[in-house]
Amino acid sequence: MSDKLILDCRGLPCPQPVIATKKALERGEHDFVVVVDNTAARENVSKFAVSQGCGVQVETEGMISRIVVTTAAGSAPEFPAAPPATVGAGGNLRYLLTQETLGHGSGELGAVLVKSFLVALKEKTPLPTTLMLINGGVKLACTGSAVLEHLLELSRQGVEILACGTCLDYYGLKEELKVGSVTNMYTLVDLMTEGKLVTL
Amino acid sequence: MLVGPETSDDAGVFLLNETTALIQTVDFFTPIVDDPYLFGQIAAANSLSDVYAMGGQPLTAMNLVAFPIGCLPDTVLADILRGGADKIREAGAVLVGGHTVEDSEPKYGLSVTGLADPRRIWTNAGALPGDQLILTKPLGTGILATAARAGLCREAAAAAAQSMAVLNAAAAQAAKDQPVHACTDITGFGLLGHLHEVAAASGVTLEIDSAALPLLPEAAMAATMGMVPAGAYANRNYLTMIRFAESVPEALRDICFDPQTSGGLLFSLPEPAAVVLLAALQALGITAALIGRVTGPQKEEECEIYVR
Numbered sequence: 018m019s020d021k022l023i024l025d026c027r028g029l030p031c032p033q034p035v036i037a038t039k040k041a042l043e044r045g046e047h048d049f050v051v052v053v054d055n056t057a058a059r060e061n062v063s064k065f066a067v068s069q070g071c072g073v074q075v076e077t078e079g080m081i082s083r084i085v086v087t088t089a090a091g092s093a094p095e096f097p098a099a100p101p102a103t104v105g106a107g108g109n110l111r112y113l114l115t116q117e118t119l120g121h122g123s124g125e126l127g128a129v130l131v132k133s134f135l136v137a138l139k140e141k142t143p144l145p146t147t148l149m150l151i152n153g154g155v156k157l158a159c160t161g162s163a164v165l166e167h168l169l170e171l172s173r174q175g176v177e178i179l180a181c182g183t184c185l186d187y188y189g190l191k192e193e194l195k196v197g198s199v200t201n202m203y204t205l206v207d208l209m210t211e212g213k214l215v216t217l
Numbered sequence: 218m219l220v221g222p223e224t225s226d227d228a229g230v231f232l233l234n235e236t237t238a239l240i241q242t243v244d245f246f247t248p249i250v251d252d253p254y255l256f257g258q259i260a261a262a263n264s265l266s267d268v269y270a271m272g273g274q275p276l277t278a279m280n281l282v283a284f285p286i287g288c289l290p291d292t293v294l295a296d297i298l299r300g301g302a303d304k305i306r307e308a309g310a311v312l313v314g315g316h317t318v319e320d321s322e323p324k325y326g327l328s329v330t331g332l333a334d335p336r337r338i339w340t341n342a343g344a345l346p347g348d349q350l351i352l353t354k355p356l357g358t359g360i361l362a363t364a365a366r367a368g369l370c371r372e373a374a375a376a377a378a379q380s381m382a383v384l385n386a387a388a389a390q391a392a393k394d395q396p397v398h399a400c401t402d403i404t405g406f407g408l409l410g411h412l413h414e415v416a417a418a419s420g421v422t423l424e425i426d427s428a429a430l431p432l433l434p435e436a437a438m439a440a441t442m443g444m445v446p447a448g449a450y451a452n453r454n455y456l457t458m459i460r461f462a463e464s465v466p467e468a469l470r471d472i473c474f475d476p477q478t479s480g481g482l483l484f485s486l487p488e489p490a491a492v493v494l495l496a497a498l499q500a501l502g503i504t505a506a507l508i509g510r511v512t513g514p515q516k517e518e519e520c521e522i523y524v525r
Binding site: 032061066068142 | 363364366367368369371440441442443444445446447449450454467
């Protein structure tokens with residue numbers, strides 16, 4: 018019980034606890050706890066999990082509720098098919114960004130291109146489900162990045178942004194990650210092998 | 218004073234002389250859509266709606282603006298004000314001034330003054346047993362705004378924004394010739410919150426047919442997925458005088474409590490006239506529906522509103 022993944026959503030306004038739950042399911046988590054501190058978040062997270070076919074168990078103590086979310090038989094739900102959501106619908110597209118610029122050749126040009134790529138991507142419907150950042154790509158999501166605002170915007174729109182932990186360590190940027198979450202190669206490999214992947 | 222703060226009505230009404238009453242109202246809020254021009258339109262339509270809900274005609278409007286000067290481009294403010302000005306013009310009213318304060322988050326709305334015939338003021342208080350209830354806009358704006366913040370239901374949220382920007386002028390005009398007993402507009406307290414105000418002010422009980430409620434696209438799906446704003450739960454907690462039939466799905470219950478921005482008008486009027494008004498509204502392209510009826514006078518220990 019104690020080593021279950023815990024999503025601490027206390028203090029987060031709606032719909033953020035639901036988004037966190039959605040992302041955990043999309044990552045393939047199948048037995049985790051969402052901790053919330055208000056009625057709206059408790060009911061909304063429960064509703065969402067039920068709508069995705071998950072088992073839900075709620076323990077409430079005072080204002081704090083622990084919502085245990087489990088998927089059937091420990092298998093990940095077939096997420097892209099479930100809600101007719103804008104994000105991820107129609108292809109389940111993922112992007113793997115391997116450097117902090119776009120394309121080979123001039124670095125200066127590449128920095129401009131990565132910016133215009135992200136601006137154009139924001140306008141695309143449906144949005145991709147995930148941006149995966151490895152090697153120099155992690156710098157895009159760290160302090161000082163010229164495209165941070167665009168990644169933050171994509172994240173707010175529900176696009177999951179995952180930065181390779183090993184890479185952040187290598188560049189000494191673990192404390193500097195400003196958007197998205199840290200992930201490992203196992204998760205990345207899982208994500209690379211399901212759905213459509215575009216490598217840049 | 219004809220209508221004051223006591224009866225939770227949409228606007229204050231002050232008698233000027235035998236044939237003219239002054240209607241005054243004010244409302245402003247933070248952006249509910251990203252597009253500043255559209256936000257300006259919605260905020261203005263929402264403010265103007267209170268005058269229509271009293272049976273009046275907007276005369277003058279003043280801008281109320283809070284804006285993070287220097288943090289957001291000035292064009293954002295200009296677009297908000299342009300959206301508002303366009304709606305004021307569409308309403309046939311005149312912008313006479315306004316006031317801006319510096320604030321960390323943009324806010325916009327109007328103070329509106331209107332005129333009405335004092336003998337034909339629509340308040341919350343006149344609903345009579347036997348009346349039919351007509352709603353003139355689809356429900357679900359709060360739920361879809363929440364879904365949009367989660368990156369879901371973007372097309373439906375755009376449809377919601379268009380609905381919020383529509384003035385209640387045409388709906389009010391269509392009802393001018395009808396014997397309207399009570400009228401309100403559906404805003405932050407949700408459908409049931411505003412129905413409660415009508416029921417309490419009129420001393421009647423209501424029955425709502427949940428299957429007849431006009432809904433914005435995907436609102437029910439978004440509610441099922443937990444995109445229910447905190448305000449809806451607050452409304453539910455406050456409204457204890459409501460009973461649901463067991464068969465009413467949870468998503469529809471949530472929609473009944475969902476806070477609306479610039480929602481439709483709710484008319485209470487006798488049956489034959491209600492049918493005529495409904496046809497007139499629908500002929501104007503308004504998404505209106507008969508959603509229930511006034512069942513009787515309020516008695517002790519009886520639920521005020523029954524939703525089946």
